[in-house]
Structures are given as structure tokens and as C-alpha cells.
Amino acid sequence: MNRNSVAKYLEILLISGQVTMDEIGNAKVYTLSRRVPISAWMDTTSDGILILDTDLGVIRANDRFLHLAGAKRDDVINQPLPEIAAEVPVISAIYDILAEGDDREVTVEAVPVRCGDERRYYRTKCIPTVFEDGRRGATVILEDTTIQTKTHALEALLACIVDSSDDAIIGEDLDGTIVSWNPGAYRLYGYPAEEAIGRPISLLFPPEREGELLYLRDRVRRGERVEHFETVRIAKDGSAINVSVTLSPILDQHSEIIGVSTITRNISTQKAAEAKIDRANWLLSGIIDSLPDATFVVDTEGRIIAWNREMEALTSLVKRDALGKDKLVDAVPFYRELLGIMNGCAGAPEGAAIQTGFRRTGDTVVSTGHCPGAYGGKGAYLWAKVSSILDQNGDRIGSIASIRDITDLSAAEERLRQSERRLRLAVTHAPFALSVIDRAGHFICCNKTFADVFGYTPDDLPPGKELLYQAFPDPPYRREVHAAWKEFVCQAEKGLTESRTCRVRCRDGELKIVIFRAAPLTEGTYLLTCEDLSEARRIFSLLLSEMLEMRRAGGGQEISEQTGAAVALTDPAGYISFINPVLLGLWGYTVQEELLNRHATELWDDPGEASDIFARVRQGADWCGMMRGRARDGTAFPVLVTADPIGDETGRVTALVLAAVPLNHSRNRPV
Secondary structure, three states, X not given: OOHHHHHHHHHHHHHHOOEEEEEEOOEEEEEEOOOOOOHHHHHHOOOEEEEEEOOOEEEEEOHHHHHHHOOOOOOOOOOEHHHHHOOOHHHHHHHHHHOOOOOOOEEEEEEEEEEOOEEEEEEEEEEEEEOOOOOEEEEEEEEEOHHHHHHHXXXXXXXXXXXXXXXXXXXXXXXXXXXXXXXXXXXXXXXXXXXXXXXXXXXXXXXXXXXXXXXXXXXXXXXXXXXXXXXXXXXXXXXXXXXXXXXXXXXXXXXXXXXXXXEEEEOHHHHHHHHHHHHHHHHHHHHHHHOOOEEEEEEOOOOEXXXXXXXXXXXXXXXXXXXXXXXXXXXXXXXXHHHHHHHOOOOOOOXXXXXXXXXXXXXXXXXXXXXXXXXXXXXXXXXXXXXXXXXXXXXXXXXXXXXXXXXXXXXXXXXXXXXXXXXHHHHHHOOOOEEEEEOOOXXXXXXXXXXXXXXXXXXXXXXXXXXXXXXXXXXXXXXXXHHHHHHHHHHHHOOOOOEEEEEEEOOOOOEEEEEEEEEEOOOOEEEEEEEEOHHHHHHHHHHHHHHHHHHHHOOHHHHHHHOOOEEEEEOOOOEEEEEOHHHHHHHOOOOHXXXXXXXXXXXXOOHHHHXXXXXXXXXXXXXXXXXXXXXXXXXXXXXXXXXXXXXXXXXXXXXXXXXXXXXXXXXXXXX
């Protein structure tokens, strides 16, 4: 309590008759009294006073009480308090306090009373009283504390808000001394409140920002508010913190500036994110700038927001003159049409114009055409593409356009088309069987001779997969042929050309022996030739028949020497019993004795393959195909070989006949 509150308290006691007052010199001496004061004294106080008898009947009420209670005197005086409590909210609150029956003095702070739509608060004091005639009663003193109560509540709320704020809220006086420090400031700077309060605000400033302190202080002293000022502050551990500062002057009740309120927010994370965004934008700009195609980006309003070096070369318009512009129809090839189609705006070509000059697929539009104004009027044949740029929600936020100079490519494509036409003519009119086939085995073109081998015409030759199934109906053999084709392609791509012999079933069901060769053309295409060996096989069969007849007649030696094929006879085990001069010359030997009684597998580059073939022939099957011979000097050379069994009257195989014809004349031996 202070002096004023004590004086007011004694004044209330004097009015209520609990004390009497005597003046002794300059002093006022109060003593206990049992007399009720004169009623006129009730109206000298600013508080509401209500006097009740022992039955809680209203004896007196001053004007201030009636005003605070919102009641008329006639409705209150000489009325029992319980009866009027229900009608008057203030009296109802007083009745609730008195109803507890406490004989001692009772003071209740901030008693809430609803008056219409407003809630008011009263400090209520109930004092036991002895009247002049000795009767007992009570004096009620009512003080309206609505403003003080609401002010205290607001101050408490503001204090809670300040304490619970994530931002650092600091109060300082005009000298820059810290006078308040919330928990957010502790979390940001690391100083507890007891270490910060009383110290200068310059504690938080880097030494090099002393001028900033004076600048901000001068602005606030002029009554200005500084909002979202981005700067750097120093924490207790010496680390620098990126912050956003808002400073406001603190005013007293006379609107005089008495201090400064500083709200500081840590924006280090935001700054780091902004730095990442800046790096990403810089990287994206660098990527766009280094793209080989002329590229630009527009927003949804059609304004240029990116423009690379190739666009500068194409349009002769530098980046600084292009960025932010949206009227570049004359400078950018296809600008109106591409963005018009993409945006669906007026002026976009429609109907035949789109179909012939532009192609749209979803959010992408592509066009090709000649632009005479490109590259400073030199002109170029250009390919252009524009696509939508979508955000994470799938909404369009702009478009990116790329323009490529395809002048050289167009010329190359035209030369390629001419080469393809010449190739087709060459294939079609070649005197031997030719076709062009892709990696998957699909025919691109073939001539009549090639189709005749399979019994078709060029017009009705089945596609690759269907022809594969018809020409090789046996699944195991078809898989073997397919694997051989893959190996064929791999060897051809390495520049190695090999021949493969296959048994092919023709359209009419005839079984032919065909030798295939493949050579790579352009990427993914191959020149495939084939040669029907069926006629050679027929001639060999006739030759073998004649040899057998002559051998039975005793003239086999002469016949074998007269034939143009290299011929060898072996016993069933494969050991050589006879060879003709053609074979000697082809393999580089001079006399028969060098080969007689040697195993026939020694004549071949792959003895294992030869051994497998001989085993099949010993079982009574004939064989025809490509093999590589191994000459006396170790060189290998390709030959077409037929192998047939010779049997006696009982069908038992008594000998093997091998006939070979070289596939080239590089060995310069007679054939």
C-alpha cells in the first residue's frame, strides 16, 4: 500500500462510521468508532456506498452507487436486498458475497457484472457496521475497476504474446539500453534476460555496422517506423545471424517517445533458401544460355524471361533488349503461330495451316519451315518446338521454345533420299539376289531374283517374321537360324563378312540349300545376298553317281581326275583312301601320299565341326554347306562342300564321298 491508498481507506472507514478523526496539529488521528456518520458524507466519495440493516434491507444508497448499479433510488431504498438482486446485476453480485455470512470485512477484486452487452468489473468491499442506536448492519463500498481490470488483462495478454513469440522482442530506452528481453531473444541471441537487460543494444551489432545503429536510432527518434530491415546481428557465441528487424517508437500517455521496440526475426533459413534459388536460377540460366539450339522462355502473359546466345545470333536481338518484351512477332520465327496455338489465342493459324505447317501433340507444338530473315537476312531452314512449363500442381506457368537450324540436315536428308532411291534402283536391277534388311530382319526392299529364291515375287514377299516362320517351319532349326542372324549382325557391324548356309523351305514346299551373306550399309540396315545352291547340289549328286558307276567299272580314277570339283573318298571312320588332283592343288599338296591314310578332319579349319558332319553322314544322311578348308601352309579358305554316304547292297555305309568347290579364286588354284 502507498500513502494515497491508505488515506482513501481511512476516508472510507470515516464515512462508514467505523472510525472518528481528530486533528492534532498537522496530524489526523483516527480512532475506532461505533457511530454512523452523517449521511451527507456519503456523497463526498467517488465510490458507490450502500448501507444495509441486519436483515439485508437497504437503508441508504448514494448517487454514485445508483449510477454504477443502473438503478433508481425508489427501486432500492427500503427494499430487501434479496428481492431486488434478481433485477439489478450489481446488487445480485453483492448479495452473493453477503450470502456467505462472513462477519468479517470482505473485499472481492474484479467482480464481473454483465450490464447489457457489456461486462464490467467492480472492487466490492463489505464492512460490518454498528449504527447509532446500536443496531448492526453492513456497509458496501463499490468501486468501478472495469478500465483497470481490462487494462491489466490486456497487459497480461500482451506479456504472454511477447513471451510466447518465436521472434526476438526487445525493449530499449532512448539511450539504447535494453530494458526488456523476451524468451525469443534468448533463443535467437543466446543471452538470458538477466545478462541482457541493462546492457547497450550495440551488444548485438557487428563492429562494422556501428553506423547502422546510429541510422536506425535517428529514424525512430523522429517517430518513424522501420519495417523488415534486413541486416546481420551477432549472437553470444560470436556467430553472425541474418535477421529481419522492425523498429517502432514506444509512446507514453502524452504521445511522447520514451523508448524503442525491436522485433527481430531469424531469416538465415530463408536466406539460405534464397541463395539456393539464386544458384538454381543461375544454373538454369547458364544451361539455357549454353544450349546448342536457339531457346527462349515466356511467361503466361507472353513476356520473354529467358533468351540465350543462339537466339541472339538467330534474330540479331541481344538479351537485354529482348527480356521483358512481348512484341517480338517480327523478330522470332514462328513466334505468333507457335505461341498462338499453345495459348489458344486469336491470330493462331487454324485448319489447313496447322495441318500443313504445324503439328501439335498435347502441350507441345512443332513446326518446320524456311525463314528468310534468319541470321541477319541470310535465311535458314528451321525446326521449332514450343512446350508448356508446368508447376508442381500441373498448372501452366509459361512456355519454352527451341529453334534449330536444320539447313545442313535438310540437305543431308535430301542426299540420303537420293542415295536410297539409287540403292533401290541398284537392288531392283541387280542380276543376282539382293535385298536391304533392317536389324530386326524386316525387308526394306529386294529384287525379283531374291524373291524368286523363296518362290515369291517382290510384291507378295512376306514380312521378315512371317517369312522366317514359313522358310524355317521347324522350331529348333528356326531358333538356330535366328541366333545365327544375331551373330551375323554382330560380325557385320565389326566389319567381318561371313557366309551362312541354310536349308530353306520355299513357297511351294521345295527344300533349297541357300548361302547368305550380309554387309552393313547405314546404321541399322544391311545388304543381304543369297545364292541358291540346290543346282550345285544336284550336279554333285550326278557326279557322285557317275563316280560310283565308273568305280564299279574300274575307271573311277580317270573320272575323278576329269571332274572340276575337289573329291576325296574315306572309309567309314573318316580316313582318306583316295583324292583327286583338284583337291591336291586346292589344298596345296603335290602327291596323294601326303594325305592318304590321314583323317579327313585335318583338311578343315574347324576339325570339331568336320567331325560332327562326318558323324551325321555315317548315319546315312547327306550334308551340304559352307566350310573353311585348312591348306598345307596353314591358310584358311571358304569352300562349298557336299558329303554323301556310299552303301552296299545291304544299306551298310562302306565309304564317304566329299566334294568341294571354292567360293573365290584368291588361292589361284584350278577349280
